[in-house]
Amino acid sequence: MVKDQDLFAFGKNYDNINFEGPLDWFFQLTPIEHVWKYQPSYLLVHFLFIFGGLITLLHAFIRGGRLPYLWLATVLHGLVVELICYFLPDVDNFWHSQTPIMFIGRRLPLHIIFLYPCFLYQSTVAVSKLKLPKWSEPFAVGLGVVLIDIVYDIVCVNFGHWTWHDTDPSIEDRFYWVPWNSFYFHATFAASFSIWFQLTKKIIGNSNDKWASNGFIKEMICVLITSLLGVPGGVLMFIPIYHPLHDIHKIHSEVTFMFLFSIFLLLTWLGDRSARGKESPKETQKTHWSSWLLIFHLILHYATFLGMCLYFKPGNDISIGLKEPIGPCDEFSPVHTPFGMVLQKRKYLCPTNYDEKYFDWSCLPNKQPPPNGSIWYTSCIVQPKNMLEITLIAACLSVIALVVFINLHLNSFGDGVFERIKGLTKTTLKKKNK
Template sequence: MSLSAATAVLSSGGVVTFPSPLFDTELLTIYNPLDLWGFNSSYVVAEYLYLLFAAATLSHAWKNSSTSSSLGLWFGCLLSGSIVELFTILSPEIGNFYHTQASVMLIGKTEPLYMLVGCYGGIQYLAVQLAFTAAGDTDTKAGRKLGVTLISGLAGRYLWSLLDIIGAHFLWWVWHESDKLYLAKASGVSAYTANLLSTTYLLAFLAYCNQVPIASSFWILAETASIGFIYSIVRRRNALLVSVTIAVITPLLLNIPFILLYHPFSNNYGHPEIPLYLLEAAAVIAVLLMVRGGHSVSSHRWLFYLAGSFVAINSAIFIAFQDRAGRNLRYSYGEPFTNSSCHGVTELVFWGTAERDRFLCPAKIGSDKLYTLSCLKGPLMEGRWYWLCGVGVSQEAFVEVCIEVLKTSALIFFLFAASLGGKRKII
């Protein structure tokens, strides 16, 4: 029987075929979400909830642009995030992150719409606005500009971590399996945990409490912090200027923490988690020092309701679909796949500064991965588009998600409680 690349024979004897899109151009592809439901129902639910979340944050931005350019902030988050995301996705020198097909895909089926509007536009907007509930007078106080920068980064990192860890376990995307930026994670467990256990219980505990990819966490923290800093300077300007300034400067500014902290600790000492902990600790100190901000009660309460709903919805998705994780199927693009042995075949990336494996092959897909080939019957299709099977959620993974939910909830609760009362401290 001759099969197309979009068709797979399952080890159970069944045959699955990925659906054709309802609308397909180079810039926009639309699938029927009902056709995708049987492959990964959690992804369909998450996609539309994130689109609703994007609409909710955009509505807040529209209604609260009288005293500062919230609308400019929302579009600035969207534009800056899109620039960084699309550059890393589309550039052959990077290309280390591969989305699963959602019902609305952009630019040659490589980028889901929900990621741009819901995660960059929505999550980062909400993170910065939450930070400003504790920021107070950022227009005249330089210390508060630094404080809101750190709190923005911390809020962005924690909110995003829910997507990061749940999406990884539910096969909403995959990473390049040998890219050095993601080697700090293996099957949801920090590759540094064992080493840290032999040195200090404190660092071991911190490693366990940060069970999402180190590079991804640091990147989101740096990017959202950059947006918060820029917004603290230009938020009284018109929306167009705010959005353009954030979009242009953020992709450049976020590299500074990487150059000064992440790469030195990673390359010289082999501990990329340390700069992440340092920035998180600095942000926690900033939260404790700045206990009350300048938003109206009605405005900031709506923000916290939205933040609480975001955490609750992500938690509900995880609880509702965790039993189905091992039955998820993924047909999408990724690291080139071959059935033959691929060990030792490498390529230079990052403009000749890094080396990684060129192909993914069955021999590399072991118990340390969040995907498998066990549900498929060979011979497997080769190329950039291929099928993968989900992996069941382990008890350890369940604990990891619970820790991320608790950390995010604690930050939201503290900012909310602090914004309601207490003396305002000036730093």
């Protein structure tokens, strides 16, 4: 049995991790001083998402109605996504660094559970204030999630907060080391989640009010269906664009994402024109004070990643933990596609021939990589040569995202879309508008 102090020793390599029963496998603690010593920026991000999850939960309970169920659905949907990725070989293509609280055999950090409400809940609430038609809203939610995710993805992968599989064909095309399919994934899975959350309400619910609760049992059925079917719905959206263009015709994933982005943006714009043609935003309620909690979280979200770029150096960080297994460079695993094609990826990370330039072995004794068979080892985060460029890109995207979300909260139909769930009558609404 490997002790924690040995597990987190610099330069130690292990080909197996033994757990003392199911509970020990399910839940593990990492010394917080270890994370702060080797990856201090990761610890900040860990607490940022926990804070964001609690802020969104607080907002959900303040506003009531279906919002607490929306929050729960985002968490369960996220767990379904993560577990599928860990246990299905075809999509097992990323490994998180260790944080103070880990789950599922040290694969799942606590903050990743809260990442999904930070993305999905935030985007859903903000987009709802546009009063888009049902056929348009899910795609706007998908775009909103990408806006929240993109800076996090670009900055954190360059700080080594996780690593991607080196040769998986679905993530081989990168943008500052972020797979273009990461953005495609967030957009489509968020859209699918939104479709199912509203569709189950229509089928199972007995209220025409979009955000009024239909009672605990019915809402929990909606939550479970949304959590489970959000994933296959997202996968289906890969079929008409990504798989034929990339897998068959070898078109770069940047192009397939831009196709998807254009379609989502067009549907959002058409829906917005339709909504504003029927109602005037000038006749809406004032912003509820709880919306400022969400705005504050978004400001803190983007400020944290910009602060990392300005005050931390990725080249000072070291990652010790469970990672892609190291092994022979000539062994491959099949990757099955919906069109029946069988692609391939390396079964193991080849330590002498890989293309993930954000980490290497330069900090290890004699710069020697871990031996074959290692699943727990030390990697050295590389200082990007273009850190200023990454910082400028992150700053630009952060400004754009904040302008979008602040306008959604303050300059659209406002919190009037949620007022009826608090029991306000039409008479009360009229008085407020005077």
